[in-house]
Amino acid sequence: MQSHGSYTDIQNNFPGLPPFPDDVPTAPLLRLSLGKLLAGDPTECERLFQASVEIGFFYLDLQDSGHGVSLLGDADKLFTVGEKLFELSLEEKKTFDFSAQNSYFGYKGQGLSTVDKAGNLDRNEFYNVSKDDIIGISDPLPAPEVLKQSRKQQESFMLGSHVIVSLVLNILNDKLHLPQDTLSNLHRWRSTGGDQVRFVKAPPQPVDDRRTALGQHTDFGSVTVLFNRLGGLQVLPPGADAEWVYVRPLPGHAIINLGDAMVKFTNGLLRSNIHRVAAPPGIQGDSTRYSLVYFSRPEDSVMLRRLDGSDLIPPIEKDQVEEEISSKDWIIRRALGRRVDLHKDIDYEKAAGTEQMSRRIRV
Ligand SMILES: O=C(O)CCC(=O)C(=O)O
């Protein structure tokens, strides 16, 4: 057994950052190869499907494909952009909070969302940038100079992530026996939707008061492409007795997870796993944590309900009622429903997603 904070494999750590400790429980997520998935390798595609049914999270090794390597390069550039972005004064950043206009794009300051039913507040700030804005199919939102100057890098990162999303959707489409292109036709690059990049920053927390930085949730959309360097992300495996485990960040890999839309489209066959962000473990807890995310969502007008045309997707049961809600309304309800600055009384449950199904506990 290694001592606290030590590491066995230098390649499993990020240069310049304190190592992820070896003595905390981690999720045994599958590591899939982008090169193999792009080549249509049947075993790798089957592993992707398995991971999507069982846990809804997997690592994607980007190092064995030219596309993946260039996405890693774009992610590196945006980590630097993110650091500069959050260096702006709070006063300036707040001018880009558009939530009062019912928009989830722009800045969210630290401590504006509840992380649990007790009303404890979050400990991170983030900034959401709309894909539609960056590719010029919606009116541009006001943005700080550092974001205006990096629109090209953002577009490249968004497109690169969207290619990964489309690949995952096409493999799932095939495995679900859906008519060809069913899923990708609900996620067209140049159609209006909620796709976004999120820059995240969480400062180190006081040693004697380390808490959840981002409350437990399932992602709202379809497929998430996440870049982590410091630990802190945790998932709750299925089952009544499950305990939170860390997802160890791996250099050269993205973390891919499915969101609520995939659960609704497949009537619970695919899984959108509950996750949260805790303070980074061990000596990592003294460092500032940045992360970078690409969230894909079904196009705005898509209704989030069971898809027709598959013999594998379970039918709607007799006593089951599907909510009539569009992708756009779902995301607004989930993204803004727990903001203490927008609502006097927070109905924590009303802003919930598919968490209950995610637990896979039969009642
Ligand atoms: O920062 C992370 O690692 C995860 C963030 C996350 O889960 C989210 O923004 O939905």
Ligand SMILES: [Fe+2]
């Ligand atoms: Fe998330």
